[in-house]
Amino acid sequence: MDKTIGIFGGGQLGRMMAQAALPLNIQCTFFEATADCPAAALGQVFSSEAEHALHDFIQSADVFSLEFENTPLSDVDVLQKSKSIYPPRQALAIAQNRLLEKALFDELAIPVAPYKAVDSIESLKIAVAELGLPIVLKTATGGYDGKGQFVLRSEDQITQAWAELGTAQSLIAESFVTFSREVSIIAVRGQNGDVKTWPLAENHHHHGILSHSIVPAPKSTDLQPVAQEYITRLLNHLNYVGVLTLELFVTKQGLYANEMAPRVHNSGHWSIEGAVCSQFENHIRAVAGLPLGSTEVIRPTVLVNIIGQYPKSEDVLALNGAHLHLYNKTEREGRKIGHITLMPNDSHELTNLCRKLAKILPNPLALSEDMNI
Numbered sequence: 001m002d003k004t005i006g007i008f009g010g011g012q013l014g015r016m017m018a019q020a021a022l023p024l025n026i027q028c029t030f031f032e033a034t035a036d037c038p039a040a041a042l043g044q045v046f047s048s049e050a051e052h053a054l055h056d057f058i059q060s061a062d063v064f065s066l067e068f069e070n071t072p073l074s075d076v077d078v079l080q081k082s083k084s085i086y087p088p089r090q091a092l093a094i095a096q097n098r099l100l101e102k103a104l105f106d107e108l109a110i111p112v113a114p115y116k117a118v119d120s121i122e123s124l125k126i127a128v129a130e131l132g133l134p135i136v137l138k139t140a141t142g143g144y145d146g147k148g149q150f151v152l153r154s155e156d157q158i159t160q161a162w163a164e165l166g167t168a169q170s171l172i173a174e175s176f177v178t179f180s181r182e183v184s185i186i187a188v189r190g191q192n193g194d195v196k197t198w199p200l201a202e203n204h205h206h207h208g209i210l211s212h213s214i215v216p217a218p219k220s221t222d223l224q225p226v227a228q229e230y231i232t233r234l235l236n237h238l239n240y241v242g243v244l245t246l247e248l249f250v251t252k253q254g255l256y257a258n259e260m261a262p263r264v265h266n267s268g269h270w271s272i273e274g275a276v277c278s279q280f281e282n283h284i285r286a287v288a289g290l291p292l293g294s295t296e297v298i299r300p301t302v303l304v305n306i307i308g309q310y311p312k313s314e315d316v317l318a319l320n321g322a323h324l325h326l327y328n329k330t331e332r333e334g335r336k337i338g339h340i341t342l343m344p345n346d347s348h349e350l351t352n353l354c355r356k357l358a359k360i361l362p363n364p365l366a367l368s369e370d371m372n373i
């Protein structure tokens, strides 16, 4: 092997990074609580629970990255005494705190919904008065997939919202954005400052969890350059290396940034088959200091998540142009355990494939009316 990359986290994102690294003669090791994690099939796992685990993990690789955005900053600090990590610590610190994230978006003139920091019931009342209702109240740290959130529609709910979320140390109140669609842009920056961007994905959720993404997002020709400009500002400002994701709302007033993820992203899984170079391979290339690959789309693609329960593999693979990715995770309600990539020839075939898939999948597939690609 030419190089070893140590990855904080050992979930499906780490598994797919290691799959992309192997043809480049790059080995991955992982730092994860449980040894039987999805990435274990592809590299050594250092159990974060074990004594001296962090030290042993740091010894195991030449350079480091992460697939888990809540990687403790204290672990990164220990690592940085002797080794490098990409993306940079600052990007991780900002992405772990919604207030820091929104402040950075403001600084870089990336539009966001009006927001206020909240740390007491009094400051929540002030936020409601200043922002108006409805507002979305979120924990500043630790939330994911819509968890740690409360949508406040009337002043009567202030006490309840505070009772549910107020134990968190710090909250953010955001004006409720009336959006027509949710999209994400994924980009990669190399160690030499090269930036490459994949096309926008249109993301559809079911109970707060990504159900499917359509790429390129339909009717996004005008949005693409704007989103690209925003993410490039972030990448260059942070002197970022690796893959970064920016989630955005499409509104009548244009794009509003919601949050960023300092890592490869679920809405980019389509790129394994749908792009010349996938988000996983380009992330590995960037971390290893190699030239970046083309992010061009080979074919419009739909990514469908398998959530909670596995379908029969033979049913999925019988669909023309379907690729199946299973993460070797146990079934659990609401858990992402695999995904399917569909590469239809046209909108007609896409609608047909999605209808067939909806019958095969145990989890409901939130299909939209307009699946035009």
Ligand code: AMP
Pocket (backbone or CB within 6 Å): 113, 136, 143, 144, 145, 146, 147, 174, 175, 176, 177, 178, 182, 205, 208, 247, 258, 259
């Ligand atoms: P987040 O954890 O910030 O990604 O939020 C989860 C979901 O909640 C998003 O995908 C949106 O559907 C919704 N959401 C979050 N923030 C807002 C907002 N300010 N206005 C309207 N909907 C929101």
